[in-house]
Amino acid sequence: MEIGLIHIYCGNGKGKTTAAMGLGMRCAGRKNKVLLTQFLKDNNTGELVSIEKLNEYFHVVKGAPMKDWFNCLDKEGQEEVIKEHRDRFLSITKKAIDENYDLLILDETMAALNYGVLELDTVLEFLKNKPKNLEVVLTGRNPNQKLIDIANYVSEINPIKHPFEEGIPSRIGIEM
Numbered sequence: 001m002e003i004g005l006i007h008i009y010c011g012n013g014k015g016k017t018t019a020a021m022g023l024g025m026r027c028a029g030r031k032n033k034v035l036l037t038q039f040l041k042d043n044n045t046g047e048l049v050s051i052e053k054l055n056e057y058f059h060v061v062k063g064a065p066m067k068d069w070f071n072c073l074d075k076e077g078q079e080e081v082i083k084e085h086r087d088r089f090l091s092i093t094k095k096a097i098d099e100n101y102d103l104l105i106l107d108e109t110m111a112a113l114n115y116g117v118l119e120l121d122t123v124l125e126f127l128k129n130k131p132k133n134l135e136v137v138l139t140g141r142n143p144n145q146k147l148i149d150i151a152n153y154v155s156e157i158n159p160i161k162h163p164f165e166e167g168i169p170s171r172i173g174i175e176m
Contacts, residue, residue: 001032001102004134005152006127008143010110013157014175016139020105021047023137028057032102037061037092039085039112040070046173061095063088070115085117093126096134103135110140110147120144 007023009016017038024034034057038045042065051058064084067073073081089106096104112118123138127150130136138147148154170176 001133001135004102004130004132004136006150007135007137007153007155008147008151009137009139009155009157010141010143011155011157012141013159014162015157017045017047017107019155019157020107020137020139021051024051024058024103024105025054027103027135028054031057033100034058034103034105035061035092035096035099035101036105036107037063037088038107039063039089039117040066040081040108040115042066045176061088061092070111070117082117085112086119086122089118089122089126093130097131101134103137105137106139107137108140109138110143112140113144113147114140114142120146123147124150 007020009019021036024036028034036051036058037060043062044065048060051060064081066081067077070078070081092106093104095101109118109123113120113123124146127136127147138151143154164170
């Protein structure tokens with residue numbers, strides 16, 4: 001990339017991760033290097049299965065799978081998640097820089113920040129000092145205003161109607 005910009009996909013609607021993955025697939029399709037990690041997720045989504053087939057250009061760094069929702073974990077479980085996520089954030093941002101990736105996707109960064117799993121100052125420091133050619137995508141609900149201010153793109157995805165309201169549960173291949 002000549003100029004790497006910062007994207008935020010936020011809002012309460014379905015599709016933030018899917019939008020980030022779509023951008024990653026577009027980028028990889030043009031033979032650019034893409035690096036992805038997901039915070040506070042269980043590593044069991046359909047997108048990850050598809051990405052494995054693009055492994056020449058699209059790489060995933062998986063974290064320890066979440067055993068439960070973060071706020072349902074006991075103090076010890078939360079401390080383990082915090083340590084693993086903070087270490088992974090530092091290692092993946094270093095990898096993106098050292099290995100000259102074109103696009104870095106940090107899925108569910110906002111949730112990790114909102115729960116205190118990641119530290120805002122650390123994320124902002126990385127974004128302010130990232131290589132000029134590295135494109136970065138952050139996803140999740142309720143981004144901090146400081147992130148909105150530093151971003152070049154902020155896209156909000158909000159639900160107008162969702163099948164969950166009709167009692168239809170998440171479906172493999174569509175919502176997960």
